[in-house]
Amino acid sequence: MTDRAGHRKAAVWGAGGWVVGVLGVLVALPLAARDRLPDRLATHWDASGGPDSSMPFWAATFVPALIWVAMAAAVVLVQWRARKSAGGAAPGWVGATLGFGGATLLGAQASIVRANLDHTDWREAGSVTVWVVVTLAAAVAVGAAALWAGHRARVTVPPVAGPTMEIPEGQRFVWLSRTSNPWLHVTAAVTGVVAVGASAASVGGLTGAEAVLLAGPLALATVVVLCCASVQARVSEKGLDVTFGPLGWPARRWAAEDIASARVETRTAAQVGGWGYRLNGLGTTVMLRGGECLVIRTVKGKDFAVSVDDAERGAALLNSLIGQRSRG
Template identity: 35%
Template sequence: MSRSRVLAAVPHLPAQLPACVLLVLAADRLPDPVASHFALGGTADGYTGRAALLGVQIGLALFLTVLFGVLAGSARGRRSVTGRYDGGRLLVGLSWSVAVLVGVITYGAASANLDLADATDAVLSPGWLAAGLGAGAAVGWLVHRLTPASPTTGAAAPAAAAAVEVGDTERVSWSRTVVSQPLVVLGGVLLLGAAALGSLGAPLVAVVALGVGGLLVAATSAVRVTVDRRGLRVGLGPVGWPRIVVPLSDIRSAMTDDVSAAEFGGWGYRVVPGGSGVVLRSGPALVVVRRSGRRFAVTVDDPETAAGLLNGIAAC
């Protein structure tokens, strides 16, 4: 088992331990059911039994353990088209940040029930969210800095693709649509998970995190890549919006490369040192070098034709 996988997986169960211990050892000081879901103003609007809430918290911790363990396990330090990117190290820091945030919120939600005769009187102070965000950011940054770098793999970025000859008066266009079935499924699972947790009265932060995550994943589960005399356009989602545009005047050269989702830290739209990308899978990608030197990559079928066409249009 890789070091990154262990470090990314380890914080989630311990982070839930304070809330779980409180539910067990202070059971005589808690109402039953307890307030487990809070509105944005902090007032309780969802309730569940103590045992059920304990199960939800343990289940959430196990889900996050598996999720970050799998992601970090495939990540490596890599010399890629976007420069040196240590996906495993970044995922370890992110995992600890999320663990601390969720742990603080769940403990705050449980402690809001202490010594109440009626759970409807429970109030979750906004200070818990602020504390979770602050502590999560600090711990995540510190763990990221302390985590040893992964060994660098991968070759240097390839040279620009051979230009396709294009006449001055020719009108040319190239387009491909890519759909990631795993992302479609993942988006649906996250949305269903949010609905299930909401119905069980789970903490608001968990429901919102899963719901927003599901919407973001679904919105980036498909892309349409278009190359013409205007440059490169990448439309995200089923309706092609939002859209990423790289004007022809901003393209220094175009190339192709095999990229790994791990080097970008996952799937979807990603910003990494040296550039950015839209990654729906590992494999062939179109890569453009911008005038600033930053690179933009998008995984797509037949990137050779797209890169050659861009270089040919730019040479006109």
């Protein structure tokens, strides 16, 4: 499987997990509070903050879910047509649309449940003004993060062509390689969905502080696993940059003068102690798939390895760059 195909597969898994997770929370949230909700739920509020419209419980439960399914289906259709007509390129707003739309619907559903909770008549529902502001801010943040991640995923730099690694003086060059682990993406999606569900339940008033205590560690675990689920290595005239996660953060960078040599080694997860960011007798290894790794030895005698495709070319370019700097 090529790196591009692996990245696309990971993106599909992540988007699918988000769609299914949001759908499940939208339906489960009001059903979990059924005994504490009136037969009709306030679903719209006037400018003064008072409820002025309602829906039957079944409609308030399933209409947002149907809207989400329709939105996701439309996004999939548009993406499919764009890829068919653009040679596999997906529009950059796909992730932003799913992120913003899902967060908006989740926040709206949680706000509606909370406002109607423990009232016998929908006209007694509380205000949702504060939660609307919070929901929109969160939705914008999620959509922006998804848009940024999608933009970075689309940027590709062709490898240096030619049978040798001779680099003429003054010539600019860039080598780029990415690797992702679909199983780590699935793990991050699962913990993320559970964290979102616990947060929505807390916002909806269904749970107390225990939900927040659960959502916090799960959200942190999601971020950590997601950062370890993909990696990008970039060699340029400045040296080596290794960035993590869909947003390219955190990152590790080595200037050419800080690298003593570069080589290729075949490593497995068993050798380095597992998947992700590993520290052991071999040094530091970013292990996302077994096989060839780009390994550098710094001038301080420390080794750093990253499992990326086309590692031999990256090592050759680094060695050529190191040779140029030493001669200079």
